[in-house]
Amino acid sequence: MQIRPFNYRRKNMACLNVVVLYGGKSTEHEVSVHSAQTVCARLQAQPEKYRVYPVFIDKKGYWFLQETCGEQTPQDKPLTPVLRTDAHLMSLDGTFTLKADVVFPVLHGTNCEDGTLQGFLETLDLPYVGCGVLASAMGMDKEISKLIARKTGAEVLPYCVVSRGQDYDKQELETWVKEAGLPVFVKPVRLGSSVGVRKVKEISELHEAVSFALQFDTDVMIEKGVDCAREIFCALYGEGQTVKASACGELRTVAGEFFDYNAKYVVAGGCETNVPADLPEDVQACMREDSQAIFRALRCSGLARVDFLMDKEGRYYFSEINTLPGMSDTSLFPQLFEAGGENYNDILDGLIQLALAVHARKAELSLTR
Secondary structure (H helix, E strand, O other): OOOOOOOOOOOOOOOEEEEEEEEOOOOOHHHHHHHHHHHHHHHHOOOOOEEEEEEEEOOOOOEEEOOOOOOOOOOOEEEEEOOOOOOOEEEOOOOOEEOOOEEEEEOOOOOOOOOHHHHHHHHOOOOEOOOOHHHHHHHHOHHHHHHHHHHOOOOOOOEEEEEOOOOOOHHHHHHHHHHHOOOEEEEEOOOOOOOOOEEEOOHHHHHHHHHHHOOOOOEEEEEEOOOOOEEEEEEEEEEHHHOEEOOOEEEEEOOOOOOOHHHHHHOOOOEEEEOOOOOOHHHHHHHHHHHHHHHHHOOOEEEEEEEEEEOOOOOEEEEEEEOOOOOOOOOHHHHHHHOOOOOHHHHHHHHHHHHHHHHHHHHOOOOOO
């Protein structure tokens, strides 16, 4: 499989001002920093194409221009986004302004990947890499994305949802869990990186797990578990009918019982990556087709990663979609495409070109009757 370069070329191919946004008010703040360092380094290695401006968002939501992508330093210049014809960013002391050509968000989780940031960039009339407001919001919500995935024919596991501020019937929930069968996974509806997720193997653990997850989100999903589940992933790149799907990959957990935050980011060697996955080609083809269908149904654009769970019989279920997946060199998204012979730099180029093309199409729309 060969990814054809997007034919989204500006007439004037002058060097682009690229703002790489990262950090953010999110439980996945640290994950974002690692991804952004890779993206910045790869774009900065092409100075004939890009002038890269790393913009760090701290956990309070303040923006800072950095010389080098990384955690905050005293030398960082405080910024504010501005709605002006000649600038999109301005330093608080007024000594610096920047008119960006495109924004590359490398952010994960709440306030970053859920459509809120995308809506803000739309207000600033800025081209940006990745999914739009609607796709980002739907993709971030595990319940909404499962409802839409089912419409495409993909299978999902049984689940129910409880919400903060709404008393739920504990006995009724226990009855549902007993009927669904243990174990179940309790997870925040709108978080990634397995933050707040607990595996419940005994009914006595259920309500504590729900209370724990409600610390991170206002809605919590209780989902039936799969014995000896295999976690299979497919990366996507593009838009509409031209979206490309990677080979499937698999992660096997070495540390812990499932692919939780510690296995992903804390414990060295906490998981093993198998790319491509040890699956028959016809099964991989079906998973790629399902991934593409879900990507289109959610109206995604740019990039995403679709995650599946597979049981011992080989039956697989849609788990979730990540509309801004991890993008460090060791992340699944680049690994899955590079395993098929693709060049990560070419993919980053294509994502920027697509962002410009999507923005140009929107600019052509009529705002009058």
